Amino acid sequence: MLFALACAAPLCAGPTSEGPAPVGRLLLGSGDYLEGTWRDSPAGGAVRWESPLAAGAYEFPWPAVESLTFPSPESGAEPTGALRFELVGGDLLYGDLLDVSPESFTVQSAAAPDAPLKIRRESVCRITPRQAGSNVIYSGPGHPSQWKSPAIDDWRLMHGALATDASGASIGQDVGLSDPVRIELELAWQETPSFVLELGDSPTARAIAEQQRDQRLKGIINRAQQEEVDSESVAFALETVGDRLVVMRDLQDAADLAVVGPVQPGPGRLNCVVYLDLAKGRFIAVTPSEEPMAELTVAGQIDATRHGGIRLTNRGGDIRLERLRVSAWDGKPPTPLRGEGPRVVRVGAEPAAAELVGYDAATKTLRFTEIAGGSDEEKDKVKSGDENDEEPTAPPAGDPFTVTLDQLAVVVLRPDASSPRPPVSVDLHSGERLGGAPGQVARGRLKLACPWSETPVQTPIEAIRSVHTLEQPPYEPRGLTGPSVGLETDASNTKGELTGGPASRGKSCLVWRPRDSQNALPLRSSVRGTLVLREPRPKVSRVQSQPPRAARRKVQGFFGAIAGVFGVAPAVGPAADAEPAAPRDEPRPAAPTLPPHIVYLRGGDKLPCTVESIDQQGVHLRSPYAETDFVPHTHVKAIELVTRGVDGRITDDRRQELLTLPRMQEGNAPTHLLVSTKGDYLRCRLLGLSDEAATVEVRLEEVQLERSRIARAIWLDPPPKNDAPADPDAAPPKPAAPPGDSLRVQLLRTDGVRLSFVLEAFESTVDEPVGPLVGVSDVLGKCRALLSEVDAIRLGADPEQSPAPRSYHEWVMIPAKQPREDPDAPDDGASGGSPLVGQPAPPVTLPWLDDALAGGEPFAPDRFHGQVLVLDFWASWCGPCMQAMPVVDRVCAEYEAQGVQLVAVNLQEEADEIGAALERLGLRPRVALDRDGVAAQRYRVTGIPQTVIINRAGDVTHVLVGGGGALEQRLRDALDEALDDALAEPTGPPAAP
Numbered sequence: 001m002l003f004a005l006a007c008a009a010p011l012c013a014g015p016t017s018e019g020p021a022p023v024g025r026l027l028l029g030s031g032d033y034l035e036g037t038w039r040d041s042p043a044g045g046a047v048r049w050e051s052p053l054a055a056g057a058y059e060f061p062w063p064a065v066e067s068l069t070f071p072s073p074e075s076g077a078e079p080t081g082a083l084r085f086e087l088v089g090g091d092l093l094y095g096d097l098l099d100v101s102p103e104s105f106t107v108q109s110a111a112a113p114d115a116p117l118k119i120r121r122e123s124v125c126r127i128t129p130r131q132a133g134s135n136v137i138y139s140g141p142g143h144p145s146q147w148k149s150p151a152i153d154d155w156r157l158m159h160g161a162l163a164t165d166a167s168g169a170s171i172g173q174d175v176g177l178s179d180p181v182r183i184e185l186e187l188a189w190q191e192t193p194s195f196v197l198e199l200g201d202s203p204t205a206r207a208i209a210e211q212q213r214d215q216r217l218k219g220i221i222n223r224a225q226q227e228e229v230d231s232e233s234v235a236f237a238l239e240t241v242g243d244r245l246v247v248m249r250d251l252q253d254a255a256d257l258a259v260v261g262p263v264q265p266g267p268g269r270l271n272c273v274v275y276l277d278l279a280k281g282r283f284i285a286v287t288p289s290e291e292p293m294a295e296l297t298v299a300g301q302i303d304a305t306r307h308g309g310i311r312l313t314n315r316g317g318d319i320r321l322e323r324l325r326v327s328a329w330d331g332k333p334p335t336p337l338r339g340e341g342p343r344v345v346r347v348g349a350e351p352a353a354a355e356l357v358g359y360d361a362a363t364k365t366l367r368f369t370e371i372a373g374g375s376d377e378e379k380d381k382v383k384s385g386d387e388n389d390e391e392p393t394a395p396p397a398g399d400p401f402t403v404t405l406d407q408l409a410v411v412v413l414r415p416d417a418s419s420p421r422p423p424v425s426v427d428l429h430s431g432e433r434l435g436g437a438p439g440q441v442a443r444g445r446l447k448l449a450c451p452w453s454e455t456p457v458q459t460p461i462e463a464i465r466s467v468h469t470l471e472q473p474p475y476e477p478r479g480l481t482g483p484s485v486g487l488e489t490d491a492s493n494t495k496g497e498l499t500g501g502p503a504s505r506g507k508s509c510l511v512w513r514p515r516d517s518q519n520a521l522p523l524r525s526s527v528r529g530t531l532v533l534r535e536p537r538p539k540v541s542r543v544q545s546q547p548p549r550a551a552r553r554k555v556q557g558f559f560g561a562i563a564g565v566f567g568v569a570p571a572v573g574p575a576a577d578a579e580p581a582a583p584r585d586e587p588r589p590a591a592p593t594l595p596p597h598i599v600y601l602r603g604g605d606k607l608p609c610t611v612e613s614i615d616q617q618g619v620h621l622r623s624p625y626a627e628t629d630f631v632p633h634t635h636v637k638a639i640e641l642v643t644r645g646v647d648g649r650i651t652d653d654r655r656q657e658l659l660t661l662p663r664m665q666e667g668n669a670p671t672h673l674l675v676s677t678k679g680d681y682l683r684c685r686l687l688g689l690s691d692e693a694a695t696v697e698v699r700l701e702e703v704q705l706e707r708s709r710i711a712r713a714i715w716l717d718p719p720p721k722n723d724a725p726a727d728p729d730a731a732p733p734k735p736a737a738p739p740g741d742s743l744r745v746q747l748l749r750t751d752g753v754r755l756s757f758v759l760e761a762f763e764s765t766v767d768e769p770v771g772p773l774v775g776v777s778d779v780l781g782k783c784r785a786l787l788s789e790v791d792a793i794r795l796g797a798d799p800e801q802s803p804a805p806r807s808y809h810e811w812v813m814i815p816a817k818q819p820r821e822d823p824d825a826p827d828d829g830a831s832g833g834s835p836l837v838g839q840p841a842p843p844v845t846l847p848w849l850d851d852a853l854a855g856g857e858p859f860a861p862d863r864f865h866g867q868v869l870v871l872d873f874w875a876s877w878c879g880p881c882m883q884a885m886p887v888v889d890r891v892c893a894e895y896e897a898q899g900v901q902l903v904a905v906n907l908q909e910e911a912d913e914i915g916a917a918l919e920r921l922g923l924r925p926r927v928a929l930d931r932d933g934v935a936a937q938r939y940r941v942t943g944i945p946q947t948v949i950i951n952r953a954g955d956v957t958h959v960l961v962g963g964g965g966a967l968e969q970r971l972r973d974a975l976d977e978a979l980d981d982a983l984a985e986p987t988g989p990p991a992a993p
Helices: 203-217 223-232 376-384 558-568 652-659 663-668 879-894 911-921 934-938 967-980
Strands: 023-028 033-039 046-050 058-061 065-069 083-087 092-100 104-108 117-120 124-129 136-140 156-158 161-164 170-174 181-189 194-201 236-241 244-250 255-262 268-277 282-286 292-297 309-316 319-328 343-346 352-360 365-371 397-404 408-412 424-428 433-442 445-449 457-460 464-469 485-488 493-500 507-514 521-524 529-532 597-601 606-614 618-622 630-632 636-640 672-676 681-689 693-698 701-706 710-715 743-748 754-762 772-777 781-786 792-795 868-874 900-907 927-930 946-950 956-961
Touching: 033 493, 083 104, 092 117, 181 194, 194 268, 244 282, 244 292, 255 292, 309 319, 352 397, 424 445, 433 457, 493 754, 507 743, 507 754, 597 618, 606 754, 618 636, 652 681, 652 934, 672 693, 743 772, 754 781, 868 879, 868 967, 879 900, 879 911, 879 967, 900 934, 911 927, 927 934, 946 967, 956 967
Parallel strands: 868 900, 900 927
Antiparallel strands: 023 033, 023 065, 033 046, 046 058, 065 464, 083 092, 083 124, 092 104, 092 352, 104 117, 124 408, 136 319, 156 161, 161 319, 170 309, 181 268, 181 319, 194 236, 194 309, 236 244, 244 255, 268 282, 282 292, 343 352, 343 408, 352 365, 365 397, 424 433, 424 464, 433 445, 445 457, 485 493, 485 529, 493 507, 507 521, 529 792, 597 606, 597 636, 606 618, 606 681, 618 630, 636 710, 672 681, 672 710, 681 693, 693 701, 743 754, 743 792, 754 772, 772 781, 868 946, 946 956
């Protein structure tokens, strides 16, 4: 043991005005917690806790309770009463003294406003005046969630104390140490301790110091700057050093330390009061009876306003922060109370040995009798009995005298330190602490049997800041009759059991009993949260091999290629050897066999089913989970006909190509994207689907595809209108609001299956806890699912707003950028402002206007590696383009012998339009077709004509926008520079087109 037990106490501020019951948090010994209000419990023995989750109040036995906490009122709370009573066991009370008798003190206190308290005389340690402005700034330690820690899970709340046995665990909080303060501190440990308690910590300075240490290591700042920041991040530190506890302060210009006391091996406790003034560099540590322990003064240039925090670090063993109470200090040093026994100290006078014998409430005068004669040792013997263990005797009577309250500094009495530890400790917003045995709660008052009070203390619930259990009998929770189910909300997290019951006004058919509760209650229809029936399995990383794709025979023509992908090769079904690229969760052993197909609804649901057919109206299907056999197109986002063995991986560039809507297709945009069993994509309009084939429209022609070759169909959303940006994360239209007494739920499985409906019944009992959930969906009609098939249930009005991503929601068409003609482009070259210059040419693959002219292979910039490539972006409707093309064609022809190649890239026009324009110009360049506008996007074409020069190494050297009389000279200068660039020499053999 290090120091004696304290006679001090607890908490923050808040008035005790009448009003609605405050909302707080109930923490159970199991670690579960619920937000709610504390309700009357006439029988006592349990906490009746009304949670907003359930219709009624749960009953939790006191042995199952860890703590109850309530937020402080916004207006704060100044303690009331003229005196401060320090009681045995660390209890603290403020109030007005009414009477003094040989047995007790009569006190009127706001902690028990209904009647004066009779406080047993042997339970009072000290009486001091309550100083104005010395109200409590902070009292705790409170719950770990109120603190900041790099690893908050290393800390736990244990009987009202913050505790850890993790080496290196650190926790901190701003507790208002910037101004002069008085700190009541209590630490305890089971093993030889090794800890650091920093008083005046600054999280901001700490973060800056760590950042600047890194900067100094990298040479960004010098050491002088680093040390200045470090000095500001260190305040007074109580630290174990070997077998001693010391206090130290290490500043840039000054440092010192003082020994506080020895540290004995094994269990121990530090119980002290610290007077701290960071601005003046003063630290004074005393015992609870104000006897000196250590004093240290280390002044420095410190901005105290930045250092209001405390930080406790456990370097080894274990540590518990049992009490931390911060109150204002007037800066006057504490007066040591030398000697033992009853005494009184007047303001500015020495202590006098005296017994308090009476009080005149009218004149506010205390009456004392001096303890006459004898030395301090004799007085101690009189107080405690002689060495033969005789009973203590009363002190010899001396002269009487009086002290008015305005003259009083402190009264010390003779407390009985053998008081047992109470079952619970109650902290009030005013800073008072009451320890005792909890009884009934009636009319919003907690009846507390305090060992120091002759009658139960009835404290208003609204005055309570926290209740912590200290000593409780062993608790055996009532067992669960069904599977353990977790209930998680923003403010509650519990485990328990779920059964069914009749729904009624404001009550759902889901009946919930937390595992520590003595009763079960129906969940409210307005509840929001998640019921977790099974914890998700940890994902196991598996390396999956992909079999090589079989070589495809070449089929001539566009529609022949479609047939080769979707209708020629043998069917590949769900039993294909290839595994999906992204591993899915393995099905649970008890999971049912799901239907072979999946329909994804726009609202976020994912329904296992059998897709029978698709027509112009929608999708016809069968599902064991839904009564309907039809879903309109407006509610469908995708279907999966083959759920395994499909490699649907796609690059971002390919996705952009598929989603870009060419200008020429704006009047007849594709509505679907088909994915083959080989992972190929086809953009089309899906007209119908039967058992054998799918009918699609591609480029205004109908094509029949084998159904067995189709793995997925995605419904493409049209581009947004009025040039509004596409928002793939936009939520779908909300479903119709359920009736006021109905609960909308969303059933979830770890494999992604989701089903939403308004819950009507849960046909489950304690004997059959896995009965079906029954309800009605806006889209699917009557729905039904067994609880054994569900992993989680989201509760609330809008389950479509699930945090899980909505599958395929990002497939929204994007209109191709419309290039504009820019005849007024500057004549001094436009290369400098283009982000393309100096970068590798963006890859793109485009068809040729004339395959025979270009050798039959598609256009790609990398095929011109080793040559200078000129890309001329144009359109027949662009007047400046028609003027510039002959100039570009003529100049490039002059440079052809030097390795310059010209490709004219047409933007989104039909072949007949292109041919007619070239015929008018009398030109025959190689023309690549940017039908989808993808090339224009990648080459940042915002105005045409645009000419891009790519050197032999494949890097863009110049981007010329516009035409005009200066175009020819600008182009020649650009080509000369590209040809003369020694760094642009090819690194490999050229690949001729």
